Amino acid sequence: MRAVQKTMSYTFDFSFLAERWPDFVAGAWLTVQLTVVSIALGLAVGTVCALLRVYGNRWVRTPVGAYVELIRNTPLLVQIFIVYFGLSSLGLKLSAEVSAVIALVVNMGAYSTEIMRAGIQSIQRTQLEAADCLGLTRLQTIVHVVLLPAMERVYPALTSQFVLLMLASSITSQISTEELTATANLVQSDTYRSFEVYIIVAVVYLALSVLYRFAFWLIGLVLFARKRKLGTAL
Amino acid sequence: MKTLFSTILVALLSLVTSAQADTLDDIRKAGTVRIAIDTAIPPFGMTDDNMQPAGSDVDTARLLAEDLGVKLEIVTTTGPTRIPTLQTNKADLVVSTLSITPDRAKVIDFSIPYADHPSVVGALKGLAISSYADLAGKKVAVVRGTTQDTDLTREAKGAQLVRYEDDATMALAFASGQVDILATARSLLPAISKKNPARTAESRITMQTNYLAIGLRKNEPALKAWVDNWVKTNLQNGKLGAIYKKWHGVDIPVDQLLKVGG
Numbered sequence: 134m135r136a137v138q139k140t141m142s143y144t145f146d147f148s149f150l151a152e153r154w155p156d157f158v159a160g161a162w163l164t165v166q167l168t169v170v171s172i173a174l175g176l177a178v179g180t181v182c183a184l185l186r187v188y189g190n191r192w193v194r195t196p197v198g199a200y201v202e203l204i205r206n207t208p209l210l211v212q213i214f215i216v217y218f219g220l221s222s223l224g225l226k227l228s229a230e231v232s233a234v235i236a237l238v239v240n241m242g243a244y245s246t247e248i249m250r251a252g253i254q255s256i257q258r259t260q261l262e263a264a265d266c267l268g269l270t271r272l273q274t275i276v277h278v279v280l281l282p283a284m285e286r287v288y289p290a291l292t293s294q295f296v297l298l299m300l301a302s303s304i305t306s307q308i309s310t311e312e313l314t315a316t317a318n319l320v321q322s323d324t325y326r327s328f329e330v331y332i333i334v335a336v337v338y339l340a341l342s343v344l345y346r347f348a349f350w351l352i353g354l355v356l357f358a359r360k361r362k363l364g365t366a367l
Numbered sequence: 368m369k370t371l372f373s374t375i376l377v378a379l380l381s382l383v384t385s386a387q388a389d390t391l392d393d394i395r396k397a398g399t400v401r402i403a404i405d406t407a408i409p410p411f412g413m414t415d416d417n418m419q420p421a422g423s424d425v426d427t428a429r430l431l432a433e434d435l436g437v438k439l440e441i442v443t444t445t446g447p448t449r450i451p452t453l454q455t456n457k458a459d460l461v462v463s464t465l466s467i468t469p470d471r472a473k474v475i476d477f478s479i480p481y482a483d484h485p486s487v488v489g490a491l492k493g494l495a496i497s498s499y500a501d502l503a504g505k506k507v508a509v510v511r512g513t514t515q516d517t518d519l520t521r522e523a524k525g526a527q528l529v530r531y532e533d534d535a536t537m538a539l540a541f542a543s544g545q546v547d548i549l550a551t552a553r554s555l556l557p558a559i560s561k562k563n564p565a566r567t568a569e570s571r572i573t574m575q576t577n578y579l580a581i582g583l584r585k586n587e588p589a590l591k592a593w594v595d596n597w598v599k600t601n602l603q604n605g606k607l608g609a610i611y612k613k614w615h616g617v618d619i620p621v622d623q624l625l626k627v628g629g
Contacts, residue, residue, distance in 0.1 A: 221543040229529070307536060309529045315511075318447055319530065322512025325474045327451040 149324040150333070160316030161337055163230075167312060168299040171234055175241025175298070176291070180280065182242060183249035197246070204243030210304050212236045217308040233305035241298050248290045252283030285357045292349045296342050303338075313337060390459050390583070391590040400435055402428040403442040403449060403458035408534045409558050410614040411464045423614035427481065428462045430606060431581075434597060445533050447512040450475055453582055460594070464552070466514050466577035476585050478594040479628025480578035481607050482619050486515050489556050489568040491547040496571045502526035508537045508549040515550040518574050542566055550574065554615055578627055599628065 150157075182200070185193045204212065216239075217232040227235070256279050264274040284291070306315035317334040321327045354361050394400045404424050406412040415421035420441050432439035442458040453461050453475055466484055467477045488507070490496040496505075503525030509516040511530040519528060529546055531537040534555060540546050542562035551559070553570055560567040581594050601607045602621050611619045 217545065218539050218543040221540075221545045224544075226544060307532050309508075309531050309540075311530070315530065318511055318532070321451070322447045322516070323470075325450055325454070325471075327448075327454070 143328070145329060146326055147329050147333075149320065149326055149329075153320050153324070156316050156320060157313070157333065157337065160311060160313040161341065163310065164299065164302055164312040164341065167230065167233055167237065167305065167310065168295075168302050171237035171241055171302070172295050172298060174234075174238045176245050178238060178242030179245025179249050182246040183253055184275070184280075186246060186250050187253045201243045201246050204240055205247070209236070209240055209301055210307060212240060213305060213308055229305070229308045229310045232308060233302070233310050237298060237302060237305070240301075241294070244294050245291065248287050248294060249283065251290075252285075252287035253279055255286055256283055281356065285353075285360065288349075288353055288357070292346060292353075295349060296345050299341060299345055300338060389589050390587050391593055394435065394437055394459055394590075397437070399438045399440050400432050400460065401440045401442050401458045402431070403444040403452045403461045403463055404428060405445055405449060405463045405533070406441075406443050407445065408464055408552075408555070410554065423482075423610050424462045424464065426610045426614070427607065428460075430601065430610070431460075431462070431594075431597060434601075435593075446510050447532065450582070453584055456584075459583070459590075461582035463582075464579055465582045467580050468514055468517075468577075470517075471582075474585070475582050476587065476591055477580040477582060478591065479598050480580045480624050481598045481602065482579040482611055483576055483624065484579045485553045485576045486518070486550065486574040487553045487556070487570040488519075488548065488550045488572040488574060489559070490549075490571045491541075492567045492569055494547055496548060498572065499523040499526075502548065505548055506546050508540050508546040510534055510537050510551070514577055515552075515574065519550050522574075538562055541568060578624065595628070599625065 182197045186197045186201075189197070213233065213236040216236045217227070217229060220227060220232070260278050260282075261274060264278040269278065302312060303314035306312060306318060309315070311319075313334060317330050321330040324330070404412045404420065404422075406414055406420050406422070406425075408422075410422050411424045412420065412422040420443075425441070428441065429439055442452060444452045444458070444461075444463060446463075449461050449463050449465060450471065452458050461475075464484065465471075465477075467480065471477075488496065488499075488502070495501065499522050502519075502523045505526060506529050507519060507523065507526045508529045508531060509519055510533060516528070516530065519526060529540070531540060534551065537546075537549060537551065538555070538559045539562070541549050541559055544566065549559070549568065553573075556568045556570055581598065583590055583594065598607070602619075602624055605621075608619050608621060611617070
């Protein structure tokens with residue numbers, strides 16, 4: 134390390150952390166809050182839309198399809214600006230945090246619709262017929278025969294999307310939410326230790342990602358009994 | 368493992384550091400001067416109708432490159448990344464509404480000032496704001512990391528600061544009604560008011576007058592001497608004043624600037 138410092142003109146200095154670490158904790162906490170709410174609501178939206186897209190008639194399928202394509206083919210930053218600045222111009226003033234959650238839910242909803250649709254379509258017709266023969270109600274069939282096995286099959290893809298959403302939430306700093314990246318920008322502009330600040334933030338995001346994956350793995354164990362008992366997916 | 372780690376670290380470091388050399392000499396050898404400009408702060412730096420960089424800082428950079436006898440390469444930057452861009456050797460100079468502050472002077476060097484730059488708190492027409500105390504409990508927009516951000520954080524304790532990443536986003540927040548009060552350069556208020564005629568920003572509190580200077584990395588005596596002399600010459604011959612007048616419609620106080628610059 135000494136040799137490095139001799140030949141390079143850059144010297145690392147993390148001393149600002151002693152004073153600023155509560156800012157990073159507050160930023161990371163807001164990132165967690167924003168994304169957990171967005172993931173939960175987004176998955177709910179996606180699940181309903183996926184069911185409508187598979188089992189609905191044409192009048193339902195078309196608008197859901199349009200929503201999915203519209204969101205999946207436009208940048209998240211543009212969607213965030215439309216919610217925050219667009220709705221405000223129309224007179225609906227939402228705070229930056231609420232705007233961010235709305236945009237993230239809409240975005241998450243579209244992606245999870247497609248993921249859940251793939252899972253639902255993988256459930257064979259014979260399964261539905263068997264459920265019918267056993268006398269399950271429509272709701273019981275949808276929950277136990279369609280949704281849970283469908284979700285089990287696409288769970289790895291969903292988990293990746295959840296983590297991606299958490300990382301993507303960094304761009305809500307653009308509309309002044311004081312989440313982790315915004316905190317980094319603020320501390321960086323106060324201390325001018327940009328390299329150090331972004332290294333710290335990268336490590337925090339990495340830790341959050343690992344934490345999220347672990348949490349979703351635990352949730353998966355609870356949700357999918359078969360996997361828990363047999364140790365294998367469908 | 369340890370060797371691998373230090374190899375990566377050295378590789379990373381070499382990306383962000385430069386050899387300790389004479390940048391003025393490097394510029395002349397390369398035949399190109401890289402100047403960082405934020406092109407999202409009209410009328411200092413912006414993109415014109417032909418999608419070309421334009422503005423008073425752009426013209427200043429062009430004049431500097433011309434007098435240096437080298438080609439100009441504009442490195443587009445943003446407010447918060449102006450100083451890192453310089454520190455990490457992505458640019459040789461920063462000409463980007465950079466105010467001289469003691470904090471910044473710890474990490475970079477400044478030339479003598481080439482323009483003045485008053486900061487104000489602007490408010491929506493009709494709003495009763497005349498002192499920092501009036502800001503208590505109100506949302507005030509600032510651009511993160513600017514001198515307005517630092518000053519308001521210190522002076523207007525009760526105000527709720529809403530921090531945006533650049534002037535364009537802050538201007539949009541004002542025009543769309545997300546905020547009614549903003550702290551920015553006086554020179555920006557006309558442009559911000561033009562975005563939405565129903566929402567005019569008026570200057571209410573003059574925060575402080577800053578001096579804009581050209582930023583350069585520390586320990587560059589040859590480059591600093593050249594730039595200082597260039598600023599002085601072009602203030603005296605009126606060329607810098609003409610650029611400022613063209614874009615801002617006001618004269619720069621040449622005598623005052625020369626006095627501040629010593």
